[in-house]
Amino acid sequence: MTFISPRRSRPRLLHAVLAAGVMGAMAGPVALPPAYAADTEAASSFTPAQRQEIVGIVREALKTDPTILSDAIAALRNSANAAQQNAARTALDSHRAELLAPAANDGVLGSATAHATVVEFYDPRCPYCRKVLPDLDRLTHEDTDLRIIEKVIPVLGQGSLIASQALVAAFLQGGQDAYFRMQRAVMNDSTAPTVERMRTLATQSGLNATRLATDMNSQKVTAILEANLELARAIGLDGTPTFVFNARQIIPGAVDYDALKKAIAQNRQ
Template sequence: MKKSPFQRYFHIPLTASLFCGVMVTPLSGYAQDNSSFTPEQHKEIISTVRQALKNDPSILEDAIIAAQQKRTKQRTESASKTLAEKKNVLMNVLPTDGFIGNPNAKNTIVEFFDPRCPYCKKILPELVQLTKDDKNVRIIFKIVPILGENSVLQSRAIVAATRQNGYVSMMKAIMDSKEEITEDTIKTIAKQQKLDADRLIQDMKAASVTKALEDNVQLLRDLGIDGTPALVINDKKIIPGAVSYETLKTILQKEGR
């Protein structure tokens, strides 16, 4: 079965990936360089490494910690670079984005979300409340369908609704729905939101909708974010996971413009 371009990308567990990086790569390097060592020397090297690890397992532990620290530093530096490079994309509402709050607010929160993500559903009311309580905050929504084919279907409907100024209303209705979301369900929800349902279904197939979703997922990856929800505060700070209303207020006080 062909995988969707939006299908969630999985990572090798940290310990396994680091073990591969620390141990397997060097050993495979020896294996490829047959001119450097004789088979007996190659065997002796492997035996020496194995014995060293048996005698002092902390060698591997130290290597894993060092590799983890290096990876964290690299991801942080990469994310900071991406935040700077993608400032215009993050800080401006694109035609395929949704937003709530004061369009001229001093502070901007960008939320990456999947409509099927339970934590995204949990945090949405708090984001809405925040914009009601603080007129210096706006929320820009960037949808990333990373939880399977049904996420793609729902995401297409929400992005396509921008053509009828219905992004936020469709987003809320779909995420609040207790029913299984199908094309028929989407039509019903669209009609309830006073949208042209047939036009919406047609717009969902547009190449611009597909590209918007692909671009959002790529941006998520470039920022080193592995899941949803994820918040970007004023194109400077990334907050992974769902956070409470009070935590958001505190962060804005520290990171606000």
């Protein structure tokens, strides 16, 4: 995986600024990253007069060199980015097996035995998830050693839950073929999702609408969706779509064809 590296050196004055709490005194509270824990402990030994002297020194320094403040902000941002990337690395390592092999009820585009694996977490009501569908089809048609594992997660309210239940129920009824037929119907539909609407779409997709409506509220469908959500939370997902490339890199949000193809190439085993 490629991660953003923190800055390897920072001006000594930044340590004094952060340790003395000057940033907080000047611009409100600032959450300090763990890298500054020792400096923060040292700050507790300063007398009020010493703290005031440091404030004066920093204010004077800012007048002559305003870049000090931007450097301090950049240092905090870089440290936060590094911590976030480290957390992502740990999460991907911990769930590597789950992210490299499809679960029994996952939709899979492309070759089931491919070496390049992309996992997409998506919500069927998400407009960006709908927009990227043609790109996913194109990628798997162009690359015969690629598979895209689809994990549906309802994160956009009751309508998303109903649509997600219908997709999983379609898989239980007829496997991959039924799942993708129902997916095309659901994700090209502009009508608000209801159980009756799912019955209509199921009939149009050649499925047993009565069975689908019954299965939507089954324990098995609930368990599958809960497992998808649990894995999504474990890797720190905060929106849809989110893509995971060979359990090495996470890219959240709307991603176009070129960015997807580049990430696949960079993370290919």
